[in-house]
Amino acid sequence: MGGKLSSDILRGHTDTIVLASLLDRDRYGFEIYNRVLNKTDNLYELKETTLYSSYKRLEKDGFIQSYWGDETQGGRRKYYRITELGRELYQQKLKDYEFTKKILERLFMEE
Amino acid sequence: MELKEFIDHAFEKYEESPELIDFKEELLTNLQDRLKSLEATGLKRTEALKEIRTEFADINKIADEMSLDKKKEVFEIQYMSFRHFVTRPRAAIYTLLGVIALFGLIVSGLSYLTSGKIEALTGVLMVFLALPSAGFVYMGLTQETATRHPMRPLRALIYAIAVFVFLFGALLVPILVFGEARSLEAALATLIPFALPSIGVIAFLMITEADYRKAWVLKEAEKQIEWAKGFEDSGNAQTFGIMTAAVWILAIGLFVLLLILKLWLYSWIPLVVALAVMMFLLAHYIKKSN
Numbered sequence: 075m076g077g078k079l080s081s082d083i084l085r086g087h088t089d090t091i092v093l094a095s096l097l098d099r100d101r102y103g104f105e106i107y108n109r110v111l112n113k114t115d116n117l118y119e120l121k122e123t124t125l126y127s128s129y130k131r132l133e134k135d136g137f138i139q140s141y142w143g144d145e146t147q148g149g150r151r152k153y154y155r156i157t158e159l160g161r162e163l164y165q166q167k168l169k170d171y172e173f174t175k176k177i178l179e180r181l182f183m184e185e
Numbered sequence: 186m187e188l189k190e191f192i193d194h195a196f197e198k199y200e201e202s203p204e205l206i207d208f209k210e211e212l213l214t215n216l217q218d219r220l221k222s223l224e225a226t227g228l229k230r231t232e233a234l235k236e237i238r239t240e241f242a243d244i245n246k247i248a249d250e251m252s253l254d255k256k257k258e259v260f261e262i263q264y265m266s267f268r269h270f271v272t273r274p275r276a277a278i279y280t281l282l283g284v285i286a287l288f289g290l291i292v293s294g295l296s297y298l299t300s301g302k303i304e305a306l307t308g309v310l311m312v313f314l315a316l317p318s319a320g321f322v323y324m325g326l327t328q329e330t331a332t333r334h335p336m337r338p339l340r341a342l343i344y345a346i347a348v349f350v351f352l353f354g355a356l357l358v359p360i361l362v363f364g365e366a367r368s369l370e371a372a373l374a375t376l377i378p379f380a381l382p383s384i385g386v387i388a389f390l391m392i393t394e395a396d397y398r399k400a401w402v403l404k405e406a407e408k409q410i411e412w413a414k415g416f417e418d419s420g421n422a423q424t425f426g427i428m429t430a431a432v433w434i435l436a437i438g439l440f441v442l443l444l445i446l447k448l449w450l451y452s453w454i455p456l457v458v459a460l461a462v463m464m465f466l467l468a469h470y471i472k473k474s475n
Contacts, residue, residue, distance in 0.1 A: 152210075
C-alpha cells in the first residue's frame with residue numbers, strides 16, 4: 075500500500091522529474107529513464123509510458139524541444155532539450171514543492 | 186519476439202502518421218538501450234524482452250493520445266470548412282440568387298429615377314428582391330454545415346414561401362401610402378392577407394423547430410453549459426442583461442433622435458458604440474464570474 079501511494083505522488087511530478095533531468099544536459103528517453111532508476115536505487119520505477127506522455131505534453135507546451143541525434147550506427151536517438159520556458163516552469167514547480175513539503179511536514183507531525 | 190516486431194505489433198491498429206513513425210523510431214532506440222542494460226545485469230535476452238513487454242503493456246495509451254490528436258486535426262481541417270458542404274449546384278444557385286437581387290436593386294433604382302414614382306421602385310423589388318430573399322432562406326435552411334444538419338426541403342419551402350408573402354405584402358405598403366392611392370387604411374389592410382398569415386406560419390414553424398445541431402456540437406455545448414453556469418449562477422448574467430438593455434434603449438433613442446434632426450451621417454454611431462459597450466460588458470462580467 076505504501077509503495078503504491080508513493081508512486082502515485084511521484085507520478086504527479088513526472089513533468090518536473092523530466093525537466094530536472096534536462097537541466098545539466100540534453101538527454102534522450104532511455105537516459106532520462108535510467109537517471110530515474112539510478113537516482114532511486116531501483117526502488118522506484120517510473121513507468122516508461124508515463125514518461126513518454128510527459129515528453130509529448132511538455133514539448134507541445136514549449137517547455138522542451140526535441141531533435142534527432144546524429145548516431146552513425148543503429149537507430150537514431152531523439153534528444154530533448156529544456157527551453158527557457160521549461161526552466162521557468164521547473165523553478166516554479168520547485169517552489170511549489172518546497173511549499174507543499176513544508177505544509178505536509180506540519181500536518182503529518184504529531185502534536 | 187524482437188523489439189521491432191513488438192513495436193510494430195503494438196501500433197498496427199493505428200494509422201501511420203509522421204508523428205507515429207517518429208515515435209516508433211524513438212521508442213525502438215530507447216528499447217534497444219534498455220534491452221542492453223537489462224542484459225548487462227545478467228538477464229537472459231528472452232527474459233529481458235519479457236520484462237520490457239510487461240513494462241510497455243500500456244504503450245498503446247500514447248498511441249491513443251496521438252491518433253486522437255491526429256483525428257481531431259484531420260476533423261478540423263476537413264469538416265470545419267464551410268466549402269466542404271457547398272456543392273457546385275448549390276454554389277451556382279447562391280450566385281444566381283445574389284445576381285438576381287443585385288439586378289433587382291439596380292433596376293428598381295433606375296426605374297425610380299426615371300419615373301420618379303415609388304410604385305416603380307417597390308414594384309420591381311416585389312419580384313426581384315422578395316424572390317431571391319425567399320430563395321436564400323430556402324437554400325440557407327437546407328444547407329448542411331459542419332455544425333448543422335439540413336432542414337427537410339418541404340419545411341424549408343414553407344419558410345421560403347412565408348418570407349416571400351411577407352416581403353411582397355410589406356413592399357405593397359409604401360405603394361399604397363406614397364403612391365397614387367395615398368391611403369393609410371388600404372396600406373394597413375394589406376397587412377391582413379399578407380403579413381399576418383406569413384408571420385403566423387413562420388412563428389408556428391419556429392416554435393415547433395427541431396434541433397439541427399450535429400452530435401459533436403451538442404457534446405461541445407454540454408461542456409459550454411458547465412462553463413456558462415458560473416456566469417449565470419453568479420447573478421452576473423442578469424446584471425449584464427439589464428445593462429445591455431439600457432445601453433441599447435439609449436442607443437436606439439439617440440439613433441431616432443439623430444434621424445429626426447436629419448443628421449443621417451452620424452446616426453449609425455450610437456449603434457456601433459452600443460455594440461462595443463455590450464462586448465465590453467460581456468467580457469467584464471465573464472471575467473468577474475470566473
